Amino acid sequence: MPIPMAVIWLIAVVVFVVAEAATLGLTSIWFACGSLLAMVAALLDVSIWGQLLVFILGSALLLASTRKWVSKLKLGRVKTNADRIIGQQAVVIQTIDNQAAKGQVRVGGQVWTARSVEDEPILAGTQVEVVQITGVKVIVKKMEK
Numbered sequence: 001m002p003i004p005m006a007v008i009w010l011i012a013v014v015v016f017v018v019a020e021a022a023t024l025g026l027t028s029i030w031f032a033c034g035s036l037l038a039m040v041a042a043l044l045d046v047s048i049w050g051q052l053l054v055f056i057l058g059s060a061l062l063l064a065s066t067r068k069w070v071s072k073l074k075l076g077r078v079k080t081n082a083d084r085i086i087g088q089q090a091v092v093i094q095t096i097d098n099q100a101a102k103g104q105v106r107v108g109g110q111v112w113t114a115r116s117v118e119d120e121p122i123l124a125g126t127q128v129e130v131v132q133i134t135g136v137k138v139i140v141k142k143m144e145k
Contacts, residue, residue: 034059
């Protein structure tokens with residue numbers, strides 16, 4: 001006895017919801033909703049091609065209509081105390097050379113691996129400003145005089 005399509009779509013809903021819960025990034029919620037719409041189509045005896053069309057169009061329309069709003073939520077980003085050093089002054093303690101992938105700064109009593117916004121090296125002892133944190137590195141620029 002074949003499994004009814006409504007059950008298959010229900011399983012898809014569960015899989016997408018579990019995937020969404022695992023990622024916390026609103027990546028598969030649209031597919032869960034599309035699967036739910038396709039399940040309703042299956043219950044209404046729509047053909048398999050119609051169900052697939054409902055799934056694809058439903059998911060795409062939901063994604064297109066809510067993407068801009070959801071992108072403003074910035075889910076999955078966890079603020080850390082490290083963010084507080086952005087905009088602070090730092091001192092280069094090892095010459096920053098992006099080409100050689102070298103450089104360190106001291107900011108707030110901590111030593112960070114550093115890269116420069118500019119392509120030219122920044123010599124040790126130079127005052128810089130932290131403009132961004134990328135992974136475990138700070139991105140800096142020379143202080144305006």
